[in-house]
Amino acid sequence: MALSTSSNFARPDDAFRAVVEAHRGLTDAQSADLDAALVLVLANHIGDIDVLREAIALAKRRLLDASQQQQQQQQ
Amino acid sequence: MAQANTAQAKTQFGYRRHPDQDRAGAKMAEHPVVVVGAGPVGLSLAIDLAQRGQRVVLLDDADRIGEGSRAICFSKRSLEFWDRLGVGDRMVDKGVVWSVGKIFHGASQLYQFNLLPEEGHKRPAFINLQQFYAEAYLVDRVEQLPGIDLRWRNKVIALESRNDGVALTIATPDGSYQVHAGFVVACDGARSSLRQMVGADFAGQVFEDQFLIADVKMTAAFPTERWFWFDPPFHAGRSALLHKQPDDIWRIDLQLNPDADPVAEKRPENVRPRIERMLGHDKFEFEWISLYKFQCRRMAKFIHGRVIFAGDSAHQVSPFGARGANSGLEDAENLAWKLDRVLRGISPEGLLESYHVERSAAADENIRESTRSTDFMAPVTRQEARLREAVLSLARDTEFGKRMVNGGRLSVPSIYDTPLSTGDQDQWRGGPRPGASMPDAPMTSRDGGSTYLTEAFIRQGTRFTLLAFSNGADVAVPDGVGTIRVGGDDGLVDAKGLAGRRYDAVPGTAYLLRPDGYVAARFRKASRPALDAALARASGQN
Numbered sequence: 192m193a194l195s196t197s198s199n200f201a202r203p204d205d206a207f208r209a210v211v212e213a214h215r216g217l218t219d220a221q222s223a224d225l226d227a228a229l230v231l232v233l234a235n236h237i238g239d240i241d242v243l244r245e246a247i248a249l250a251k252r253r254l255l256d257a258s259q260q261q262q263q264q265q266q
Numbered sequence: 267m268a269q270a271n272t273a274q275a276k277t278q279f280g281y282r283r284h285p286d287q288d289r290a291g292a293k294m295a296e297h298p299v300v301v302v303g304a305g306p307v308g309l310s311l312a313i314d315l316a317q318r319g320q321r322v323v324l325l326d327d328a329d330r331i332g333e334g335s336r337a338i339c340f341s342k343r344s345l346e347f348w349d350r351l352g353v354g355d356r357m358v359d360k361g362v363v364w365s366v367g368k369i370f371h372g373a374s375q376l377y378q379f380n381l382l383p384e385e386g387h388k389r390p391a392f393i394n395l396q397q398f399y400a401e402a403y404l405v406d407r408v409e410q411l412p413g414i415d416l417r418w419r420n421k422v423i424a425l426e427s428r429n430d431g432v433a434l435t436i437a438t439p440d441g442s443y444q445v446h447a448g449f450v451v452a453c454d455g456a457r458s459s460l461r462q463m464v465g466a467d468f469a470g471q472v473f474e475d476q477f478l479i480a481d482v483k484m485t486a487a488f489p490t491e492r493w494f495w496f497d498p499p500f501h502a503g504r505s506a507l508l509h510k511q512p513d514d515i516w517r518i519d520l521q522l523n524p525d526a527d528p529v530a531e532k533r534p535e536n537v538r539p540r541i542e543r544m545l546g547h548d549k550f551e552f553e554w555i556s557l558y559k560f561q562c563r564r565m566a567k568f569i570h571g572r573v574i575f576a577g578d579s580a581h582q583v584s585p586f587g588a589r590g591a592n593s594g595l596e597d598a599e600n601l602a603w604k605l606d607r608v609l610r611g612i613s614p615e616g617l618l619e620s621y622h623v624e625r626s627a628a629a630d631e632n633i634r635e636s637t638r639s640t641d642f643m644a645p646v647t648r649q650e651a652r653l654r655e656a657v658l659s660l661a662r663d664t665e666f667g668k669r670m671v672n673g674g675r676l677s678v679p680s681i682y683d684t685p686l687s688t689g690d691q692d693q694w695r696g697g698p699r700p701g702a703s704m705p706d707a708p709m710t711s712r713d714g715g716s717t718y719l720t721e722a723f724i725r726q727g728t729r730f731t732l733l734a735f736s737n738g739a740d741v742a743v744p745d746g747v748g749t750i751r752v753g754g755d756d757g758l759v760d761a762k763g764l765a766g767r768r769y770d771a772v773p774g775t776a777y778l779l780r781p782d783g784y785v786a787a788r789f790r791k792a793s794r795p796a797l798d799a800a801l802a803r804a805s806g807q808n
Binding site (some may be wrong): 230232 | 655656659660663666670
């Protein structure tokens with residue numbers, strides 16, 4: 192696996208906070224614009240198509256897991 | 267269209283009755299190869315075959331060269347092919363040479379690119395030339411070659427596959443007749459009737475966005491560059507393209523909304539205001555207006571028994587990338603030498619399968635590239651549009667953003683993964699790998715004259731040719747194989763060192779080139795057994 196999923200930040204809370212604060216005060220549409228640009232900037236910085244594909248797969252799996260959980264809760 | 271005038275209708279041809287039509291009751295005429303469709307692909311294929319000594323019957327259902335500019339961008343690779351067919355100079359002399367493209371977003375330029383940033387190639391990255399000129403020059407060349415029998419107003423209406431070939435029924439103004447062909451090559455375009463006759467499907471992706479092409483005549487001071495706009499001030503929210511052709515004709519391509527009414531949009535009175543806004547004036551005349559949607563698709567198999575498909579009949583792409591006509595010409599150069607060898611009986615019929623392998627992979631690559639360009643220009647979902655906008659805005663300040671902007675990735679030759687190639691055994695740091703096309707380089711001949719590697723290849727007869735960088739111990743090449751020697755006592759001189767660099771050459775390095783100018787094998791030190799084996803492989807003999 193080329194994608195690193197171990198914790199890479201010495202202070203993970205700072206990283207999470209930095210992203211959250213970037214979205215503060217934005218409308219949903221502005222947030223989506225910001226995310227689109229941010230994803231592209233970060234993807235280019237990583238510069239490895241295999242890592243990018245794994246990252247997409249991981250993020251998508253989270254999306255699927257979440258929707259399955261929701262369905263189970265509704266049942 | 268009615269107002270088109272200046273450059274058209276200069277190429278009308280007459281129908282002539284052929285003795286094949288007067289064989290009633292007798293056995294139908296036999297021909298080794300019949301090419302159907304006298305467009306750029308069919309004409310080029312027929313010329314290549316005839317230059318290799320084949321007799322070719324070339325059929326076309328019309329009696330004139332098609333109207334409108336249609337294809338306008340011809341690539342370096344296509345020009346090198348046309349050089350081999352003896353028509354390269356005419357194309358380049360008439361064509362508009364260009365290599366710079368500019369991309370705009372709104373009113374400002376995002377970036378520019380140069381498709382041929384290095385010196386020392388005989389041919390430019392691209393020329394722009396109306397398709398009817400290209401066809402007219404090819405027809406002139408056909409008429410110089412007694413081996414080609416070009417029959418206008420001969421329309422294939424039925425096809426019957428037989429073990430040893432194909433029986434064709436052909437309709438003419440004098441009624442129909444039949445011929446028997448060893449091989450039929452269908453170059454009859456996107457709406458190929460031969461494709462329907464063999465029952466092949468043609469599945470792919472249809473794009474909903476509509477594009478308007480207008481060729482306008484005007485004298486303008488724009489440079490000879492390809493200009494592409496995203497969201498221009500004169501055409502908000504859509505894309506636009508401006509490109510120069512010979513005779514003061516300019517190609518304008520405007521993206522319309524998917525729900526635009528094709529009939530209304532095509533009316534000159536509706537097109538005119540858009541173009542006035544784009545050009546900032548009204549001093550132009552329409553040459554041609556066409557509205558189109560496009561599809562990206564290909565046949566599953568390019569070969570159906572003895573019927574072989576080439577060009578648009580086999581594959582279709584969007585126009586952004588100049589991959590239509592150019593890929594069709596690459597089909598022709600790929601097929602001609604193989605079909606010639608099979609017809610001569612010096613290669614097995616199985617060699618033709620490599621045409622399907624190589625060119626269907628190239629079609630997939632062209633479809634992938636042109637689909638990506640189209641999706642970038644016409645995003646499907648809201649989020650796709652958002653990502654596109656993010657790229658365009660990042661492109662203002664960042665290099666990576668510029669490189670993600672996709673206003674069309676222009677045609678370059680594919681590199682074939684093919685059973686005809688012999689894999690590298692030696693160490694290479696560069697140079698074309700087996701399956702890649704030969705790079706050009708400037709050379710000096712022994713008498714001091716300037717030439718190019720591509721010219722030396724033609725002088726060797728566009729056959730299997732060994733490009734050998736001399737080390738004083740030349741390997742004897744097998745019979746029928748040409749030699750281009752670089753260095754040594756009698757070879758070409760690589761005065762600028764560009765050939766050496768482009769081929770990662772040291773003394774002793776040798777490349778075996780196929781008759782279409784692709785690399786079959788390469789060696790640090792060529793031995794006769796290795797050369798024989800590579801040659802056998804590249805001719806389909808094992």
